[in-house]
Amino acid sequence: xxxxxxxxxxxxxxxxxxxxxxxxxxxxxxxxxxxxxxxxxxxxxxxxxxxxxxxxxxxxxxxxxxxxxxxxxxxxxxxxxxxxxxxxxxxxxxxxxxxxxxxxxxxxxxxxxxxxxxxxxxxxxxxxxxxxxxxxxxxxxxxxxxxxxxxxxxxxxxxxxxxxxxxxxxxxxxxxxxxxxxxxxxxxxxxxxxxxxxxxxxxxxxxxxxxxxxxxxxxxxxxxxxxxxxxxxxxxxxxxxxxxxxxxxxxxxxxxxxxxxxxxxxxxxxxxxxxxxxxxxxxxxxxxxxxxxxxxxxxxxxxxxxxxxxxxxxxxxxxxxxxxxxxxxxxxxxxxxxxxxxxxxxxxxxxxxxxxxxxxxxxxxxxxxx
Amino acid sequence: xxxxxxxxxxxxxxxxxxxxxxxxxxxxxxxxxxxxxxxxxxxxxxxxxxxxxxxxxxxxxxxxxxxxxxxxxxxxxxxxxxxxxxxxxxxxxxxxxxxxxxxxxxxxxxxxxxxxxxxxxxxxxxxxxxxxxxxxxxxxxxxxxxxxxxxxxxxxxxxxxxxxxxxxxxxxxxxxxxxxxxxxxxxxxxxxxxxxxxxxxxxxxxxxxxxxxxxxxxxxxxxxxxxxxxxxxxxxxxxxxxxxxxxxxxxxxxxxxxxxxxxxxxxxx
Numbered sequence: 001x002x003x004x005x006x007x008x009x010x011x012x013x014x015x016x017x018x019x020x021x022x023x024x025x026x027x028x029x030x031x032x033x034x035x036x037x038x039x040x041x042x043x044x045x046x047x048x049x050x051x052x053x054x055x056x057x058x059x060x061x062x063x064x065x066x067x068x069x070x071x072x073x074x075x076x077x078x079x080x081x082x083x084x085x086x087x088x089x090x091x092x093x094x095x096x097x098x099x100x101x102x103x104x105x106x107x108x109x110x111x112x113x114x115x116x117x118x119x120x121x122x123x124x125x126x127x128x129x130x131x132x133x134x135x136x137x138x139x140x141x142x143x144x145x146x147x148x149x150x151x152x153x154x155x156x157x158x159x160x161x162x163x164x165x166x167x168x169x170x171x172x173x174x175x176x177x178x179x180x181x182x183x184x185x186x187x188x189x190x191x192x193x194x195x196x197x198x199x200x201x202x203x204x205x206x207x208x209x210x211x212x213x214x215x216x217x218x219x220x221x222x223x224x225x226x227x228x229x230x231x232x233x234x235x236x237x238x239x240x241x242x243x244x245x246x247x248x249x250x251x252x253x254x255x256x257x258x259x260x261x262x263x264x265x266x267x268x269x270x271x272x273x274x275x276x277x278x279x280x281x282x283x284x285x286x287x288x289x290x291x292x293x294x295x296x297x298x299x300x301x302x303x304x305x306x307x308x309x310x311x312x313x314x315x316x317x318x319x320x321x322x323x324x325x326x327x328x329x330x331x332x333x334x335x336x337x338x339x340x341x342x343x344x345x346x347x348x349x350x351x352x353x354x355x356x357x358x359x360x361x362x363x364x365x366x367x368x369x370x
Numbered sequence: 371x372x373x374x375x376x377x378x379x380x381x382x383x384x385x386x387x388x389x390x391x392x393x394x395x396x397x398x399x400x401x402x403x404x405x406x407x408x409x410x411x412x413x414x415x416x417x418x419x420x421x422x423x424x425x426x427x428x429x430x431x432x433x434x435x436x437x438x439x440x441x442x443x444x445x446x447x448x449x450x451x452x453x454x455x456x457x458x459x460x461x462x463x464x465x466x467x468x469x470x471x472x473x474x475x476x477x478x479x480x481x482x483x484x485x486x487x488x489x490x491x492x493x494x495x496x497x498x499x500x501x502x503x504x505x506x507x508x509x510x511x512x513x514x515x516x517x518x519x520x521x522x523x524x525x526x527x528x529x530x531x532x533x534x535x536x537x538x539x540x541x542x543x544x545x546x547x548x549x550x551x552x553x554x555x556x557x558x559x560x561x562x563x564x565x566x567x568x569x570x571x572x573x574x575x576x577x578x579x580x581x582x583x584x585x586x587x588x589x590x591x592x593x594x595x596x597x598x599x600x601x602x603x604x605x606x607x608x609x610x611x612x613x614x615x616x617x618x619x620x621x622x623x624x625x626x627x628x629x630x631x632x633x634x635x636x637x638x639x
Contacts, residue, residue: 071396153509
C-alpha cells in the first residue's frame with residue numbers, strides 16, 4: 001500500500017467513524033443552521049442526513065428544550081464557548097422523543113470569530129429512566145420524612161403544652177392543701193393531707209421532667225446558667241436531702257473536688273440527685289450506694305455505684321433514651337425520662353453520662369471537661 | 371443585607387446620565403458584558419442580578435413576591451431609589467423589558483427612556499394575539515425544567531476547559547451559575563412565561579425603543595410589532611441579529627442602535 005492509498009483509507013475511516021459512531025454529531029453555523037449531521041442522528045430521528053441540513057438545531061428540540069436553549073444554553077455558548085452534560089430531548093420526524101446528553105463547542109478561526117458550532121449527542125434513554133426513578137424515590141422519601149416530622153413535632157408540642165397546663169391546677173391543689181394543713185384537723189385528716197401533699201410533690205417533679213424533656217427536644221437542648229462554683233458543697237447538699245428521706249440506707253461519699261468548675265449548679269444537683277435516687281430505688285436495699293468524685297485540670301468525674309441485680313444488656317443499651325423505663329423490674333416512680341434528662345444535662349455541659357453493670361455493681365459515670 | 375447586596379448591584383462608568391441594564395430569564399448580569407462597557411465613557415452604568423439569579427442573595431427569594439413580575443419591578447424601584455437614580459435610561463432584555471415597564475410606571479421620575487430588547491408581554495397565543503406558544507407548550511416547558519435538574523446543575527457548573535481565551539469568565543460563570551437554584555429557576559420560568567402584561571404596556575408615556583431580533587423563537591417579530599403598535603411614539607428596530615440574545619450574539623449592532631437612539635433623544639431630533 002502506498003502512502004496515497006493509506007491517506008485515502010484514513011479519510012474513509014474518518015468518514016465512517018463520523019457517520020457510524022454511536023454518538024450523534026451535528027455541525028452547525030454560528031446561528032444554528034445545520035451544515036452537516038451524521039447518519040446516527042438521521043437514523044435516531046428518522047431523517048435523511050441531507051434533509052437535516054435545511055433545519056436549525058433548535059428544530060430538533062422539544063419546546064422546553066428550545067426555550068432552555070435560547071435563554072440559557074446559547075448565552076452559555078456565547079460567553080464560555082461551550083456547554084456540556086446538558087439533558088435534552090431530541091424530537092424525531094414522527095414526534096418520537098429521544099433523551100440525550102448534549103455537549104456543544106464553538107470552533108473559532110484565528111481572529112476569534114465563530115466558524116462552526118459542534119454538537120455531540122449521547123443516547124441517554126436508560127439513564128433518564130434511572131434518574132426518573134431516583135427522582136420519584138426522592139419525592140416519596142421527602143414526603144415520608146415530612147409527615148414523620150410533622151407527627152413528631154406535634155407529639156412534642158403536645159407534651160410541652162400538656163406539661164404547662166398541668167402545672168396550674170396542680171399549683172392550686174398545692175395551695176389548697178397548705179391552707180387546709182393550717183386548720184385544726186383530726187388525725188385521719190392530717191394523714192390524708194400529708195398523702196395528698198406528697199402526691200402533689202411527686203406530680204410536680206413528673207411535670208418538671210416532662211417540661212425538661214420537651215425543652216430538650218423542642219428548644220435545641222437544655223439551656224444552662226453557668227457559674228464558676230465549688231462542686232463539693234453543691235453535691236453534698238443534694239445527697240444529704242436523699243439521706244434524710246432514706247434514713248435506713250447506707251450512702252457513702254468520697255469527694256475530692258478542690259477546684260471551682262464552670263457549670264450550672266442547679267442542673268448538676270438535679271443530675272446527681274436523680275442518679276442517687278435511682279441507685280437507692282433499684283439497688284439492693286441492704287447494700288450501700290457509693291458516690292465518688294474526682295477533679296483535676298482536665299475535668300471532673302463522678303461515679304454513682306450500687307450493688308444488686310445487674311441491668312440486662314438489652315436494657316443498658318437504651319437506658320438514656322426517653323420513655324425507656326425498665327420493663328423487667330417494676331418501678332412506678334416515673335415516666336422513664338429521668339436518665340434521658342440526666343444525659344441531656346451532661347451533654348449540655350459538653351460532657352458524657354455512661355452506665356455499666358455487672359454482678360459486682362451498677363455504675364453511672366458522669367464526665368465533664370474542665 | 372442591603373438592597374445593593376441582595377441584587378448584586380454593580381456601578382461602573384462616569385457621566386451625568388445613568389443607564390440601568392436588566393437581564394432576562396436563564397442568565398444573569400454577565401450577559402451585558404459585551405454591551406455595557408461601551409457606554410461607560412458617557413454614562414454611569416448600573417448592572418444587577420434578579421433575586422434568584424447569579425450572585426444575588428438566594429435567601430431573599432420569596433415565592434410569593436416573585437410569583438409576579440411586580441415583585442421584580444419593586445426591586446428595580448428600590449435599587450433606583452437607593453442609588454438616587456433620576457431620568458435614567460432603562461435597558462431590559464426579554465422578561466426584564468416588561469419588568470422595566472412596570473417599574474417605570476411605579477416610579478415615573480426614575481426613567482426618561484426605555485430600551486426593550488426582545489420584549490414579549492405575553493408568550494402564549496390568545497384570541498387573535500400571537501405570542502408564539504400555546505398553553506400546552508408552555509406547560510411542557512415547565513415540566514421540562516422540573517425533570518431536568520441535571521441539565522440545570524450541569525449547565526450551571528460546567529467543566530470549563532479548553533477556553534484559554536475566556537479564562538476571565540471562568541470564576542464568575544462557575545460561581546454565579548452554580549448559585550442559581552433549580553427550584554428558583556423553575557419558579558422564575560413559571561412567573562415569566564405565564565405572565566400577561568399586555569394591559570401594562572399602554573400608558574407608557576416616555577420614549578421607547580424596541581429592539582427586535584430576526585428569527586427569535588422566544589419573542590417572534592409579530593410580538594415586537596405588537597409592543598410597538600401599543601406604545602404610541604415608540605420606535606421598532608428589526609435587527610440583523612438572530613436568536614433571542616443580541617446582547618451576546620451581536621453586541622456591536624445592539625450598542626449602535628441604543629447609541630443612535632440615545633443621541634437622537636439628547637439632540638431632540
